[in-house]
Amino acid sequence: MFKRFVERRVEEALSDTPVVLIVGPRRAGKTTLVKKMGEAGRTYITLDDQTVLEAAQSDPAGFIRGLDRAIIDEIQRAPDLLLAIKKTVDEDYRPGRFLLTGSANVLTLPRVADSLAGRMETLQMLPLARAEIEGRTPTFLEHLFEGKLQKSSKAIVGDDLVHSVLLGGFPEAIARESERRRQDWARSYLTSVLTRDLRDIAEVEKLTELPKFVRLLAEHSSQLVNYSQFGASINVSHKTGQRYVGLLEQVFLIATLQPWFTNALKRIIKTPKLHFLDSGLLASARGLTFDRVKADRGTFGAILESFVFSEVLKLTTASDLRLTPYHFRDRDMREVDIVLERDDGMIAGIEVKASATVKSGDFGGLRALAEACGDRFAFGTVLYDSADVVPFGDKLAAAPLSSLWG
DSSP, X not given: OOOOTHHHHHXXXXXXXXXXXXXXXXXXXXXXXXXXXXXXTXXXXXXXXXXXXXXXXXXXXXXXXXXXXXXXXXXXXXXXXXHHXXXXXXXXXXXXXXXXXXXXXXXXXXXXXXXXXXXXXXXXXXXXXXXXXXXXXXOHHHHHHHTOOOOOTTOOOHHHHHXXXXXXXXXXXXXXXXXXXXXXXXHHHHHHIIIIIHHHHOOOTTGGGHHHHHHHXXXXXXXXXXXXXXXXTTTOOHHHHHHHHHHHHHTXXXXXXXXXXXXXXXXXXXXXXXXXXXXXXXXXXXXXXXXXXXHOGGGHHHHHHHHHHHHHHHHHHHOSSOEEEEEEEBTTXXXXXXXXXXXXXXXXXXXXXXXXXXXXXXXXXXXXXXXXXXXXXXXXXEEESSSOOEEOSTTEEEEEGGGGTO
16 A cells, blocks of 8 residues: 555644545545544545435435544535534534545535635645655655755656656556556546546536547647637537536646746736646547657657646645646746745746757746746756756756656
8 A cells, every 4th residue: 555645634634623625536545545544433434325425415414413533435426514514513623523535626616615614624635646656755846946956866767757657646557467458447537537527516518528528638738728729629618618627627637737927027928737637547538558659759748747747736745845836938938837836935947858858948948937036036947858967057957857756
């Protein structure tokens, strides 16, 4: 069993907060984690059980009454339970009373958002990070802001890097022996999310068109969002395309990365960027196998960028730094794939390259970002397919992609 970064956070939250909610994609390992924590005398209830679900939906208050130190799995299937939990918590505010999981972001559902304000802590749990798979304690984000990136002790480069990226982070996919079986799992997973999980949270008019919509999004992963183009692919409006993207974000299939900008710079593009949250699912949705990537390395760049974005999100769970991710692009097409803003306003930039060589021109976006930030710029790096850290001037360096987990 993998040691998960979020476990320490959950234990801390349970010690001082009445309700703790772990949200993240289905099959990311939430149930395994809460069952492990449930060994300490907690009652485990799953709303994936139809009988239990019907009982919860028909009488939420009666269902919650008498429960204490309980784990409720897949809470998004009966969001009215949260209102009943609010009532019982208001009557008895002891910490650690309820540990909940959700495969959709229930906080965006109507009636729920305000009901548990101040009573509940929400923690995100994504699929496995490479550092979790390899049992390492990550230090990348801390070293990035200190400007002290280190050579990976066990660098993964070339074909091994491609394999790692195409693998993704879902425990069940990783456990499968062959690439074909992993892709079978990924296809089944996508079908389940699109036909079942979305129905739990919203009315979707063109349900049968969603696989086509997701394939189009996969082709545009790590690109700027274009809702009109997305909607047109299945003959729906810009507004409906935007709504579908929002729903797919709620079930943690994709994420939109907001642009970083400052009022000092007028020529900045203010459009979000789209990313799939798992590179294995992204590869499957695009029909990309190891052999296809090997034959056309140009297909690897976009998948690699989404992989790095997802890894960085996972590392923020393990880090004590409070970071918000963005992307940066100006009208001169100078860009930085990931901009991290610390809660004190300091900025670090990450540019992703699929090649094994880096040249000075690859730092154009980072230099533009550094200029825009002034004294707030901590450090910038180009992550590339090599084993060496190479300085490229003041507060800039190329570093191995595997330094993310090495």
